[in-house]
Amino acid sequence: QTFSTTTDTWGSRTVLTTSADIDSGFSWPRGGQSALTLDANGAPAVLYATSGTSNQMRFTAKVGGTWSSPVTLASGTNEMRPSLVTAPDGTLYAAWLENAEATHPTIKYSHYANGTWSAPETVSAGDSNVLSEANGDQGPSIAVDHSGRAYVCYLDGTANGTNDYVRLRYRTSGGTWADDSPPGKPGGAASASGTLFAHTPQVYISSTDDVYIFLGHDVV
Secondary structure: OOEEOOOOEEOOOOOOOOOEOOOOOOOOOOOOOEEEEEOOOOOEEEEEEEOOOEEEEEEEEEEOOEEOOOEEEEEEEOOEEEEEEEOOOOOEEEEEEEOOOOOOOEEEEEEEEOOEEOOOEEOOOOOOOEOOOOOOOOOOEEEEOOOOOEEEEEEEOOOOOOOOEEEEEEEOOOOOEEEOOOOOOOOOOOOOOOOOOOOOOEEEEOOOOOEEEEOOOOOO
16 A cells, blocks of 8 residues: 555555465564565565465565566465565565574575575574564564675574574675674674664664664663
8 A cells, every 4th residue: 555745645455465474473463474665666565474384475566567476485384574675776685584483493585686586595594592483572674785785683582581682694795694793782892692682673774884773672
């Protein structure tokens, strides 16, 4: 559904799918299961999780005024919490949570260029402490700088535990994922053992490629 800033009115709604997951199973809608981004011309693209335990991450975009048939990025168990961004060159980048209800799930990544999605990669490779979706605090966030370097922010820890912290990784030119997690206390070097608590922290990259992380709530 679009909103016109000229007439201050909403347009009509369009149904993209009837098989989408609406939340993470909580009694309140805390965990969004769809993501939207716009290209340089304002055309939207949507990434969403289908319903069910054995489900998919699917993508559709509005091309020439018509929504494309959904394509599947990944199939698995409890694929959840997509994040989607458009890079300055028009490439789309996505991150999401796989096997979200496991004690320690994985963070996945893919990018879309020339009409094709790349094979999903594991952002959290070697990280065995990824926070699950059990308390609704997990929600990977993705941003891209002007050189096409993707940054993914997520949480490590145990559901309802006291050992949670913010993790930031970026994709190197060689296709591996390097750690650049913020320090656990003010000042100092990046530390994977910090204690920056947050509800679905978000990563943002400025026009000068400065990287920012925003916390929903935190304890230092």
